[in-house]
Amino acid sequence: MKTHTPTTHLTSLRTQHTVVFDELERYKLLVESIEDYAIFMMDPKGYIQTWNKGAQKNKGYAAHEIIGKHFSKFYTEIDMASKKPERELELAQKFGRVEDEDWRVRKDGSKFWANVVITALYDNGGNLVGFAKVTRDLTDRKKQEDSMRTANLTLKEQQKKLEALNTSKDEFVSLASHQLRTPATAIKNLLAILLEGFSGPLEAAHRELISKAYASNERQLAIVESLLKVAQVDAGKVVLNKTPTDIKTLLYGILEDQSDAINERGQTCKLTMDSSLSDKIVIDENNIRMALENLIDNASKYTPHGGKIILRAGEKDNQIDISIQDTGVGIASKDMDKLFERFSRIPNDMSGGVVGSGLGLYWADKIIGLHGGHIEVDSKVNEGTTFHVLHPRVTPGA
Amino acid sequence: MRKILIVEDEEILRESYQFILSTEAYVVEAASDGKKALELCQKMEFDLILLDLMMPVMNGIEFLEAYEPSEHPRTKIVIISNLSGGDMLAKALQLGAHKNIVKASITPRQLLSTVRYEVEAI
Numbered sequence: 320m321k322t323h324t325p326t327t328h329l330t331s332l333r334t335q336h337t338v339v340f341d342e343l344e345r346y347k348l349l350v351e352s353i354e355d356y357a358i359f360m361m362d363p364k365g366y367i368q369t370w371n372k373g374a375q376k377n378k379g380y381a382a383h384e385i386i387g388k389h390f391s392k393f394y395t396e397i398d399m400a401s402k403k404p405e406r407e408l409e410l411a412q413k414f415g416r417v418e419d420e421d422w423r424v425r426k427d428g429s430k431f432w433a434n435v436v437i438t439a440l441y442d443n444g445g446n447l448v449g450f451a452k453v454t455r456d457l458t459d460r461k462k463q464e465d466s467m468r469t470a471n472l473t474l475k476e477q478q479k480k481l482e483a484l485n486t487s488k489d490e491f492v493s494l495a496s497h498q499l500r501t502p503a504t505a506i507k508n509l510l511a512i513l514l515e516g517f518s519g520p521l522e523a524a525h526r527e528l529i530s531k532a533y534a535s536n537e538r539q540l541a542i543v544e545s546l547l548k549v550a551q552v553d554a555g556k557v558v559l560n561k562t563p564t565d566i567k568t569l570l571y572g573i574l575e576d577q578s579d580a581i582n583e584r585g586q587t588c589k590l591t592m593d594s595s596l597s598d599k600i601v602i603d604e605n606n607i608r609m610a611l612e613n614l615i616d617n618a619s620k621y622t623p624h625g626g627k628i629i630l631r632a633g634e635k636d637n638q639i640d641i642s643i644q645d646t647g648v649g650i651a652s653k654d655m656d657k658l659f660e661r662f663s664r665i666p667n668d669m670s671g672g673v674v675g676s677g678l679g680l681y682w683a684d685k686i687i688g689l690h691g692g693h694i695e696v697d698s699k700v701n702e703g704t705t706f707h708v709l710h711p712r713v714t715p716g717a
Numbered sequence: 718m719r720k721i722l723i724v725e726d727e728e729i730l731r732e733s734y735q736f737i738l739s740t741e742a743y744v745v746e747a748a749s750d751g752k753k754a755l756e757l758c759q760k761m762e763f764d765l766i767l768l769d770l771m772m773p774v775m776n777g778i779e780f781l782e783a784y785e786p787s788e789h790p791r792t793k794i795v796i797i798s799n800l801s802g803g804d805m806l807a808k809a810l811q812l813g814a815h816k817n818i819v820k821a822s823i824t825p826r827q828l829l830s831t832v833r834y835e836v837e838a839i
Binding site: 497500501502503504505507508509511512515517540544558 | 727729730733734736737740771799803804820821824825826
């Protein structure tokens with residue numbers, strides 16, 4: 320049996336004391352060595368009691384310059400005037416800890432953006448013995464965040480400006496086109512009055528000149544019309560008026576309207592209808608008609624004299640497929656992605672003689688898109704092109 | 718003789734329509750805006766009004782809103798504008814306009830034949 324003598328007891332106490340002392344030394348070394356964080360203790364009133372390397376690096380004070388001073392030294396004048404340091408101690412005491420991100424002031428008067436945590440410290444009896452304050456310099460992160468915020472605001476402002484410019488552009492095109500249409504309509508009328516004999520007979524030479532002026536003005540009107548339509552579709556102002564429409568009647572009507580121009584070019588056009596398309600489908604007849612007329616007109620313009628235009632209406636994957644096939648110059652694969660762009664004029668053997676605004680395909684594509692459909696193109700140079708207008712098959716009552 | 722009123726702010730167009738229609742046996746009056754057109758409608762009973770929509774002072778819609786069709790049961794109103802669709806045209810048709818003619822698409826002969834058709838159908 321081991322006997323506890325006073326010497327043994329003393330030795331045991333010394334050993335325990337050494338263990339605790341070593342433990343405390345290790346924590347002191349840990350805190351004092353950390354350079355990235357200012358870690359220090361304050362008494363219950365906020366007077367600084369300890370100071371680590373991180374605190375010196377962070378705030379610029381050496382230990383002997385700051386121990387015993389009040390921690391409010393690190394706050395800005397505005398914060399001090401509003402009693403922020405005192406409030407933070409109160410909150411730390413009330414909730415155990417308080418965290419803040421704000422400006423703090425160094426010894427040299429310079430400011431840095433700090434993340435600060437103040438933790439209340441209590442002894443075993445629950446008495447407040449002071450506070451631990453841990454401060455991290457986040458100036459670099461704040462600078463980055465501020466830069467990003469500024470860049471973001473600048474981007475947003477630029478985006479708003481661009482959107483406003485885009486709307487202005489659409490409005491300008493619309494207004495300019497509308498304004499241009501008025502004098503062009505007046506010229507059309509006056510020339511037509513002469514050509515149609517309302518002012519008496521014309522000399523052949525005069526008729527020829529006036530006819531050329533009339534034709535030129537008609538082209539101008541067509542371009543202005545295209546510009547207006549494109550401005551409307553770009554501005555999202557096209558409202559579709561969908562009604563049940565008989566495809567056969569629509570296509571035959573279009574062919575009849577186009578037949579004069581096609582015949583003048585010595586071309587033939589035929590229509591093949593799939594019998595499964597006897598139902599009416601719900602479309603904006605006016606706009607679809609114009610889109611198809613565009614495509615047929617294009618097919619005819621880019622097909623040489625004596626060529627063929629074949630119109631087919633059928634079904635493909637539960638979609639209406641209206642295809643316009645020509646035996647024309649065709650489109651090179653390198654030019655395909657430019658086909659539906661505005662003012663796109665693909666150079667080929669016939670394009671020199673073709674009159675147009677370069678807006679028709681762009682507009683047709685947009686209109687078909689608004690219907691939920693799309694246009695596909697197959698083509699071989701010098702053999703011909705087929706445009707497929709694919710439209711969802713929506714029947715009345717669906 | 719049938720009486721026709723042309724309501725059109727663009728002077729050249731107004732005068733050319735007057736010229737074209739006067740080659741037939743019509744009495745043709747003209748107004749440059751909706752307000753002047755209303756004043757003329759108080760003085761005379763027209764068989765046909767050719768009404769532009771975009772006009773200063775009082776546009777075509779404002780004219781139709783102020784106009785009392787019940788006071789002019791024989792008068793037919795035909796819009797002659799450069800609109801081929803849209804809200805303004807739809808509203809005009811709702812307010813009692815009979816149909817629309819697109820100015821930029823019609824020749825003098827076509828205008829005469831349309832007017833003849835509409836006036837004879839009254």
